[in-house]
Amino acid sequence: MNALLIVDVQNDFLPGGALAVDEGDQIIPVINELQEKFDFIVATQDWHPAIHKSFADNHPGKMIGDIICLKGEEQVLWPVHCVQGTEGADFHKDLNRKKWKKVFQKGTNPVVDSYSGFYDNSRRENTGLSDYLHDHDITDVYIVGLAADYCVKFTVLDAIKEGFDVNLVTDATKAVNLSPDDLENSLKEMSKSGVNLLSSDEITL
Numbered sequence: 001m002n003a004l005l006i007v008d009v010q011n012d013f014l015p016g017g018a019l020a021v022d023e024g025d026q027i028i029p030v031i032n033e034l035q036e037k038f039d040f041i042v043a044t045q046d047w048h049p050a051i052h053k054s055f056a057d058n059h060p061g062k063m064i065g066d067i068i069c070l071k072g073e074e075q076v077l078w079p080v081h082c083v084q085g086t087e088g089a090d091f092h093k094d095l096n097r098k099k100w101k102k103v104f105q106k107g108t109n110p111v112v113d114s115y116s117g118f119y120d121n122s123r124r125e126n127t128g129l130s131d132y133l134h135d136h137d138i139t140d141v142y143i144v145g146l147a148a149d150y151c152v153k154f155t156v157l158d159a160i161k162e163g164f165d166v167n168l169v170t171d172a173t174k175a176v177n178l179s180p181d182d183l184e185n186s187l188k189e190m191s192k193s194g195v196n197l198l199s200s201d202e203i204t205l
C-alpha cells in the first residue's frame with residue numbers, strides 16, 4: 001500500500017520564515033493536488049524547544065552556518081526556527097490537512113537535532129513513524145516537502161533503510177542550498193541509495 005509523507009511544510013521554512021527555503025511555497029499547490037491521489041497521508045513537523053542546541057543563538061560567539069560538534073555529531077548551527085507552539089512551527093495555512101492520519105514531531109530533544117522523520121541524528125531515538133507505517137501495511141512511500149538537502153534527504157535515506165520502496169517527488173521539494181550544489185549532491189546521494197525520483201504528474205496509483 002502507498003503512503004504520502006509530507007516533510008516539514010512549516011511557516012519557518014517558507015518565504016518570510018526564519019529558515020526560509022527559496023520558492024518553498026511553490027510546492028504547496030503541488031502537494032495539495034498530490035494528496036487527492038492518496039488515502040494514506042502522514043506528515044512530520046520540526047518541533048524544537050527554544051533552548052535547542054541547533055540554534056546559533058544558544059552558542060555565544062557562534063554564527064548561523066557554523067559547524068560545531070554536538071554529542072559527537074557534526075551540527076550545522078541554524079537560526080532559531082520551528083519553536084514549539086509558535087506560528088513559525090505551524091503548517092502553512094494553505095496546506096490541506098484534512099486527510100492526514102498523524103503528525104510525527106521531531107527535534108524535541110534539546111541536545112540532539114533530528115533531520116529524518118524516522119530517527120534523530122544520533123540514531124538513538126525514533127519517532128515511531130517506521131512502526132506506524134509498517135503496522136498499516138505501507139510498502140511504498142512517496143516523499144515531499146522541505147528541505148530537500150536536509151530533512152527530506154535524511155527521511156528518504158532512513159525510509160530506504162527501514163525497508164520501504166521510496167519515491168521522491170522532485171517538483172514537490174526545494175532545497176536550502178547553503179552551498180549552491182547541495183541539491184544536486186543530495187539527489188545523487190539519494191539515487192545511489194535506491195530512491196526513485198519522479199515528478200508529481202508521473203504518479204498514477
Ligand code: VGL
Nearest residue numbers: 008046078146147150151
Ligand atoms: C530542517 C534544518 C534544520 C529541515 C530542519 O526541515 O530541512 N533543516 N531543521
Ligand code: ZN
Nearest residue numbers: 046081082107
Ligand atoms: Zn530544525
